[in-house]
Amino acid sequence: xxxxxxxxxxxxxxxxxxxxxxxxxxxxxxxxSKSLAKGPAKGLAFSDLKKLxxxxxxxxxxxxxxxxxxxxxxxxxxxxxxxxxxQVRVTAGGRKRxxxxxxxxxxxxxxxxxAAKKKRKAGSKLSPATS
Amino acid sequence: xxxxxxxxxxxxxxxxxxxxxxxxxxxxxxxxSKSLAKGPAKGLAFSDLKKLxxxxxxxxxxxxxxxxxxxxxxxxxxxxxxxxxxQVRVTAGGRKRxxxxxxxxxxxxxxxxxAAKKKRKAGSKLSPATS
Numbered sequence: 001x002x003x004x005x006x007x008x009x010x011x012x013x014x015x016x017x018x019x020x021x022x023x024x025x026x027x028x029x030x031x032x033s034k035s036l037a038k039g040p041a042k043g044l045a046f047s048d049l050k051k052l053x054x055x056x057x058x059x060x061x062x063x064x065x066x067x068x069x070x071x072x073x074x075x076x077x078x079x080x081x082x083x084x085x086x087q088v089r090v091t092a093g094g095r096k097r098x099x100x101x102x103x104x105x106x107x108x109x110x111x112x113x114x115a116a117k118k119k120r121k122a123g124s125k126l127s128p129a130t131s
Numbered sequence: 132x133x134x135x136x137x138x139x140x141x142x143x144x145x146x147x148x149x150x151x152x153x154x155x156x157x158x159x160x161x162x163x164s165k166s167l168a169k170g171p172a173k174g175l176a177f178s179d180l181k182k183l184x185x186x187x188x189x190x191x192x193x194x195x196x197x198x199x200x201x202x203x204x205x206x207x208x209x210x211x212x213x214x215x216x217x218q219v220r221v222t223a224g225g226r227k228r229x230x231x232x233x234x235x236x237x238x239x240x241x242x243x244x245x246a247a248k249k250k251r252k253a254g255s256k257l258s259p260a261t262s
Binding site for chain 2: 005006007008009010013015018020023024025027028030031051052053054055099102105106108109111112114115116
């Protein structure tokens with residue numbers, strides 16, 4: 001389906017990455033990888049991701065599994081100070097696909113600009129919210 | 132969960148509106164309503180939404196039902212030239228909630244800026260995609 005045929009189909013919003021929790025996980029991994037320009041990212045620990053995304057152990061495990069199955073992240077289980085340690089990082093392919101996804105998200109925000117602008121213009125003249 | 136506690140939780144990404152097809156539907160309704168500043172929006176016909184979002188009859192009906200149940204849209208069934216006609220428009224509350232959602236989406240795009248910038252800087256030095 002081309003953009004001209006269905007401009008609001010947003011085919012680039014891959015459901016694996018668009019899901020709220022997984023979007024937060026990928027955002028965390030992409031923005032907290034300090035060595036991007038120099039080489040492969042070191043990634044983040046399971047406990048860091050839990051805090052950054054406000055997820056429970058169970059939810060985090062489940063969503064990481066979906067991301068791993070899709071080839072977007074790598075999960076490395078090791079020991080650190082004699083305790084089990086889980087490190088997660090984005091794959092090279094995952095990085096590319098997430099940046100493509102972000103491009104589509106930017107398009108959504110750009111498409112929405114006329115509506116958001118009208119709101120600012122109309123200001124308090126808009127009727128109060130009812131749902 | 133506050134933003135400081137879990138900066139990547141993105142609590143404002145309401146699942147009803149964040150789903151790809153429903154996001155496209157709300158975007159269509161919000162950006163094709165020409166009378167926003169003057170009064171209630173006229174909305175769009177079922178057939179227009181089908182084309183704009185590239186959805187089948189079944190999928191469109193299903194997603195519109197979800198949006199209606201959440202109080203985000205109103206569905207008016209009438210007759211036009213002796214044929215059944217379905218018109219859909221955003222409610223006042225739906226408009227407000229969708230603009231709040233868009234604010235959160237803008238935050239995601241802003242949060243992603245460092246990663247997207249690094250990509251442009253690194254350019255062709257990044258390894259090719261593998262997944």
